[in-house]
Amino acid sequence: MRHFYSFLLCILFFSCSKPPIVSQAPTLQDGERLITLNGVKHWVKVEGSKHGTIPLVIVHGGPGGNHYVFERTAGPELEKFATVVYYEQRGSGRSQAPTNPDDYALPTLIQDLKALQDSLAAPKITLLGYSFGAELSLRYAVAYPEKVDQLILSSPAELSPANMLVQIQGFYSIGDAAFRTAIENVLKDTTTLTQKYNKVWGLANGATVDKFLFVDAAKAQLNRQLWQQSKLNNTGLLAKVYLKNNKADLLELAKGLRTPTLLISGLHDKNGGLHTALGLKSILPNSTHKIYEQSAHFPDIEEPARFAQEVKSFLRNR
Missing domain, CATH: 3.40.50.1820 (Alpha/Beta hydrolase fold, catalytic domain)
Known part of the structure; x- marks a missing residue:
C-alpha cells in the first residue's frame, strides 16, 4: 500500500510543473x-x-x-x-x-x-x-x-568583470618584480578580460595563491x-x-x-x-x-x- 501511495505521488509530481526530483x-x-x-x-x-x-x-x-x-x-x-x-x-x-x-x-x-x-x-x-x-x-x-x-x-x-579586475590587481599587489612584469605583459595582450584573468591565475604558484587568499x-x-x-x-x-x-x-x-x-x-x-x-x-x-x-x-x-x-x-x- 505504501508503494502504491508513492506511485500516486510520483504521478502528481510529474503532472505539475516539473518540480525538483528528490529521492532517498x-x-x-x-x-x-x-x-x-x-x-x-x-x-x-x-x-x-x-x-x-x-x-x-x-x-x-x-x-x-x-x-x-x-x-x-x-x-x-x-x-x-x-x-x-x-x-x-x-x-x-x-x-x-x-x-x-x-x-x-x-x-x-x-x-x-x-x-x-x-x-x-x-x-x-x-x-x-x-x-x-x-x-x-x-x-x-x-x-x-x-x-x-x-x-x-x-x-x-x-565573478563580474569588475571583480576580475579586483583579483588581477590583488595579485599584482602581492607579487615580486618578475610576477608583476608577467601580469603587465598579460594585460597588454589582445585577448578578452576572461582570458587575461585565467592567464593571471595560471601564473600564480601555491605560495602566491596562499598570500592572495x-x-x-x-x-x-x-x-x-x-x-x-x-x-x-x-x-x-x-x-x-x-x-x-x-x-x-x-x-x-x-x-x-x-x-x-x-x-x-x-x-x-x-x-x-x-x-x-x-x-x-x-x-x-x-x-x-x-x-x-x-x-x-x-x-x-x-x-x-x-x-x-x-x-x-x-x-x-x-
Whole structure:
C-alpha cells in the first residue's frame, strides 16, 4: 500500500510543473549520507540536530569546492548552537558529477538546493554561503524568498568583470618584480578580460595563491594541509560553465530583497568579496555588514571564534 501511495505521488509530481526530483530524502538526524537531487547523488551531512533550530544550510564556494576545511574550522563551532546541514554541489567534493559536463548552470544549482530543502521537509532554511556559495545562496533567496529565513553571506564574490579586475590587481599587489612584469605583459595582450584573468591565475604558484587568499601564513598552511588531507579535487567543470554563462547581474537581481542578511568581509580580501559585499550592502535594505580586520577571503578560517559568535548573535536576534 505504501508503494502504491508513492506511485500516486510520483504521478502528481510529474503532472505539475516539473518540480525538483528528490529521492532517498534525509531526515534532520546527525550523520552523513548520499541523497539524489535531480538525478545526481549529493553528499549531505547533518550535525547539531539536537538543537532543533531552523536548518542552517552551508553552501560552499569554488566554484567546485567542498566543505572539508569548513567542517574542521568554523563548522564545529556552529554545530554547538545550530542544526547545521552541509551539502556539496553536483560534481563537487564528495558528490556525484552529472553525466553531461555542461550540466552545471546556476538555475540547475538553484533547483538542486530547492530539492535539498524539500528533502529536509523544512518550510524555512537559513543559508550560510561563502565565496561563490554566497552568490548561490543569494540567488536562491531571490528565486524563493518565502523559503529563506535569513542569509549569511561570507566573502560574497560574484565573478563580474569588475571583480576580475579586483583579483588581477590583488595579485599584482602581492607579487615580486618578475610576477608583476608577467601580469603587465598579460594585460597588454589582445585577448578578452576572461582570458587575461585565467592567464593571471595560471601564473600564480601555491605560495602566491596562499598570500592572495590569507593574511595569516599559518592559517594558509592549515587550509592547504586540510585540502591535501581531503584528497578532494576541483575538476574545474563547474567554474568553466559559470564563466561561460556569467551575466554579472547579481546586484540587479537582488536589489530590494528584504531577507535579513549578514554580510561578512575580510578587510584584506583580494578575491573581490569586500568589493561585492559593499555593493550588496547598498541594495539590501535588511542587511548588516561586518568587516574582519585580520582576514582576507576566509574570515571563517582566519577569525573562526568571532565568525561563529557573530553568526550565533545574528540567528538569535531573528
